Amino acid sequence: MVKTDIGYTTTDTIMVRGLNLSTEIIGKFDFVDMIFFTTLSRLPAPREKVMVNALLVTTADHGITPSSLSARLTYIGAPEALQGAVATGLLGAGSVFLGPMQNAAEMLNEGAADLADGATDEQILDVVRALIRRYKERRQQIFGVGHPIHVDGDPRVPALRALSREHGYYGLHWRLMDAIVEVLVKEQHRKLPMNVVGAIGAIVAAMGLDPLIARGLALVGRSAGLLAHVLEEKQQPMAREAWQLVLKDDPRNVLP
Template identity: 30%
Template sequence: MTSPQDFATLAADYWSTSIVDIHPGSIKIRGYPIQELIGTIGFPQMIWLMLRGELPSDGEARLLEAALVASVDHGPHAPSIAISRMAVSCGLPLNGAMASALNTLDDVHGGAGQQAVELFHAIERAQAQGATLAEAVETEVDAFNASHGKYLPGFGHRFHPIDPRAGRLLHLVDEAAADKVVSGRYATIGRAIEALLRARKGRTIPMNIDGATGVIYAELGFEPELARGIFCLSRAVGILSHAWEQRGRAERNKGPMPRQMPYRYTGAPERHFDGETQ
């Protein structure tokens, strides 16, 4: 017969975690009493501690914070932001609007950072197997295109000829590499991809926000899936801000475009039911 102690042990093992240790009057995050962290570390450090188990260096925290700041918003036409506004106008509370918006951050809208890190890692693995940087870039870019189509995550932008965020982020990576905070090898890989695209297309296809933050997440040692998760944390700020702004507007059932703008109907012309089925 199973004893109460056996059930207690089973439950403890079932919910075991190395992240947080909570008892009455005590909360420890990765071993640190929460009261020692409050007012002492910033939110980027807290994210790092939660995900990685240790506190980052000051240089690592600055790079992570830069990536978080850069990705918060991209205007009301960005699908996740637009959905947050429409959701609020339909009566959802802020948390519901945020959940609706965050659920759109999948492979197409929100997944490019993760995909860029995966591409960078593939190029790095090819180099480790003996390929030169140029050979590895060409091979892995072609392999990615063969598997996913012509779109290359992290490069080019549908709106910006040059993404104003990317250059600043890469400059910060270069500074961190000079200070030995990161290796700089993923920035080198990213620029090598730019060089390949320029040679093939005869024009510059610059790195965008997803490529630049992908470089940062790879340089900082975050796994590809965490690159998307951290992007979601960042974009949640913009989603919340737009949802809150929408709360202050007297608009109901906001659609994807103004009601005064017609859409195009492409179905059958008007017809009438004669009461018979074929």
């Protein structure tokens, strides 16, 4: 039998995790409640709700990025398909842009598996050195450090760090992420500040959530930002100009 535990529909009801959507959920749950309820089959604790709200807000927008630009370019080609434009912006959420929060959480979980909560700084540094060595041997990227724009420090990190401290999610995983930055800076002799990927990875790992949820929350948050970019593109177009700039830069193109 093919079925899902998430919900089902009859001629007069829609049930989600055992609750009636119309009479028990609408008007009583907010969106973060619904994310937890559908995904984890429970409601969030107050501190969990604060952190997930923060992650959704943090990932909503970062200006002109590959995701927002691809959404705008898709929209000018198919203005009748908002869903296509938003989907295009989300499809690039991989290990380089938007999606690495999952990879960072997995990396930090791997490091935390070899440590106790009360680990000393030196124990953490030893684990981090071994972790970095393993990643290099596997030719895997180290996630959560450096930024092409925020070269002196990602301004989102202090805000997320303070929120984590305030709500009890500031411990081993943040210490691991800080140690990764410390070791890499010493090895490479250049600025490599922690970025938002590392901060969100530390938060999701500290919350005990499946790392896949980190990428999922980034997708949900960015959907709101992409909607904003598509609406702005409709009202104040810029994608065609960006396209024309690319054409002008290539002398092989003959423009009308």
